Amino acid sequence: MIKKDFLWGGAMAANQCEGAYLEDGKGMSPMDILPSVQHGRKEAMYHPEIAMNTNYGYYPSHQSIDFYHRYKEDLALLAEMGFKAFRTSISWARIFPSGDDEIPNEAGLLFYDNLFDECQKYHMEPVVTICHFDTPLSLTKRYGGWSDRRLIDLYLNYCKVLFQRYGKKVKYWITFNEINMITHIPFFGGGMVVKDEEHMDQIVYQAAHHQLVASALATKMAKSINPEIQMGCMLAAGSFYPYSCNPVDVWAAVEKNQEVYLFIDVQVKGKYPSYAKKIWSEKKITLHMEEGDEAILSQYPVDYIAFSYYSSRLTGVSPEIKGNVADGNAITTLRNPHLDITPWGRQIDPLGLRITMNDLYDRYEKPLFVVENGLGVEDIIEEDGSIVDDYRIEYMKKHIDTMIEAMNDGVECLGYLSWGCIDLVSAGTGEMEKRYGFIYVDRDNEGNGTLERKKKKSFYWYKDFIKSMDETK
Numbered sequence: 001m002i003k004k005d006f007l008w009g010g011a012m013a014a015n016q017c018e019g020a021y022l023e024d025g026k027g028m029s030p031m032d033i034l035p036s037v038q039h040g041r042k043e044a045m046y047h048p049e050i051a052m053n054t055n056y057g058y059y060p061s062h063q064s065i066d067f068y069h070r071y072k073e074d075l076a077l078l079a080e081m082g083f084k085a086f087r088t089s090i091s092w093a094r095i096f097p098s099g100d101d102e103i104p105n106e107a108g109l110l111f112y113d114n115l116f117d118e119c120q121k122y123h124m125e126p127v128v129t130i131c132h133f134d135t136p137l138s139l140t141k142r143y144g145g146w147s148d149r150r151l152i153d154l155y156l157n158y159c160k161v162l163f164q165r166y167g168k169k170v171k172y173w174i175t176f177n178e179i180n181m182i183t184h185i186p187f188f189g190g191g192m193v194v195k196d197e198e199h200m201d202q203i204v205y206q207a208a209h210h211q212l213v214a215s216a217l218a219t220k221m222a223k224s225i226n227p228e229i230q231m232g233c234m235l236a237a238g239s240f241y242p243y244s245c246n247p248v249d250v251w252a253a254v255e256k257n258q259e260v261y262l263f264i265d266v267q268v269k270g271k272y273p274s275y276a277k278k279i280w281s282e283k284k285i286t287l288h289m290e291e292g293d294e295a296i297l298s299q300y301p302v303d304y305i306a307f308s309y310y311s312s313r314l315t316g317v318s319p320e321i322k323g324n325v326a327d328g329n330a331i332t333t334l335r336n337p338h339l340d341i342t343p344w345g346r347q348i349d350p351l352g353l354r355i356t357m358n359d360l361y362d363r364y365e366k367p368l369f370v371v372e373n374g375l376g377v378e379d380i381i382e383e384d385g386s387i388v389d390d391y392r393i394e395y396m397k398k399h400i401d402t403m404i405e406a407m408n409d410g411v412e413c414l415g416y417l418s419w420g421c422i423d424l425v426s427a428g429t430g431e432m433e434k435r436y437g438f439i440y441v442d443r444d445n446e447g448n449g450t451l452e453r454k455k456k457k458s459f460y461w462y463k464d465f466i467k468s469m470d471e472t473k
């Protein structure tokens with residue numbers, strides 16, 4: 001059952017849309033040193049120490065889609081589609097260029113003031129991620145990112161400025177984008193450089209612990225500033241299926257899902273789950289907790305569970321399937337023979353969204369929020385200038401249908417925000433031509449183009465769809 005106040009809309013992130021990477025006092029962010037995949041992004045994102053010492057010439061994030069200067073035009077287009085909500089993130093380095101500056105950068109603060117005012121003008125609820133792969137680069141260089149516990153206080157200092165300034169304008173906050181991503185791409189999730197010879201699991205799970213404490217304390221702080229604020233965690237979701245009914249495959253899926261849920265268990269239930277000890281022991285991790293950490297985690301759980309869903313994942317141990325893999329949004333998955341796959345290697349599984357939502361809701365019994373879902377593919381401009389993206393419409397329709405089915409199953413869900421509602425720079429590949437938007441942006445993988453916006457066929461479809469939802473209320 002779709003409620004009257006269901007939040008239909010879309011999502012973007014500062015590091016992938018704003019550009020203006022050094023404008024008005026902004027400091028460097030992790031994405032600002034990464035090239036596109038054609039120029040070595042994969043090596044650079046897993047080995048940022050190389051990226052820091054390499055001049056790649058062209059950096060997609062530096063100008064991106066120039067949302068920083070075009071947000072008014074862009075929000076007007078989203079409003080035309082009838083958006084009820086718009087998710088974006090705040091660039092930490094726009095507010096604190098070095099991450100630990102004494103005073104915040106007023107020009108950066110003003111930008112978000114204007115942006116949220118613009119949202120308000122269109123009655124669009126802003127949904128704001130505090131850190132979306134965006135720990136200031138200076139903190140990577142001087143502290144080693146989130147592996148250093150001092151990041152907790154620096155993050156809280158940043159949060160305090162945000163909640164005091166925007167606490168009345170923004171109700172829905174997300175503390176960290178896809179918190180489980182830190183164990184897969186530490187530079188994205190935690191602004192960390194982990195060298196091959198280092199004990200990666202020890203470093204990333206400790207850093208995640210710092211984020212969990214920071215997230216709980218940020219929740220405490222937000223509520224003290226405005227009790228109306230709703231704080232969310234955020235998961236790169238997509239349930240793991242077992243490859244077969246062989247119990248060893250089923251068990252492999254149980255363990256993979258536990259790894260995915262571990263941090264969300266803490267953020268929702270207020271404590272590490274019992275299986276955490278097994279994971280730490282198998283990975284030879286000694287987690288350092290300070291006195292009081294457990295109490296903090298238990299006292300300030302989140303209000304809702306935001307998640308991205310691109311596909312389900314698959315695991316198993318049968319030798320014949322080893323090596324046959326697909327892209328599970330940075331998390332390795334086996335290729336599922338029952339699913340279609342995009343040219344970028346992502347499998348398409350609409351029913352998996354219903355399964356994932358039921359899994360999450362059964363486990364947590366807290367409202368869910370779909371804050372990312374979408375199809376990243378190339379779009380073709382026809383001779384008459386139109387963009388007929390029927391494949392995107394089909395993808396979205398099917399996913400929205402299964403989301404509604406999940407809600408009919410009894411799952412409480414706050415809203416549906418499609419990812420990359422305006423084409424933007426891909427986080428994984430740095431490409432522009434892996435497009436997710438309802439709105440096309442004239443810019444290619446090498447940064448050529450006018451940045452002009454163009455409505456795709458899906459723009460009109462989503463607009464009609466939201467209107468039809470309004471009419472059935």
Ligand code: BG6
Pocket residue numbers: 013016177178236308329372376419425426427428429434
């Ligand atoms: C999510 C991220 O993991 O997936 C986004 O939160 C990202 O930042 C999205 O853009 C899609 O992935 P990609 O690699 O296609 O940009």
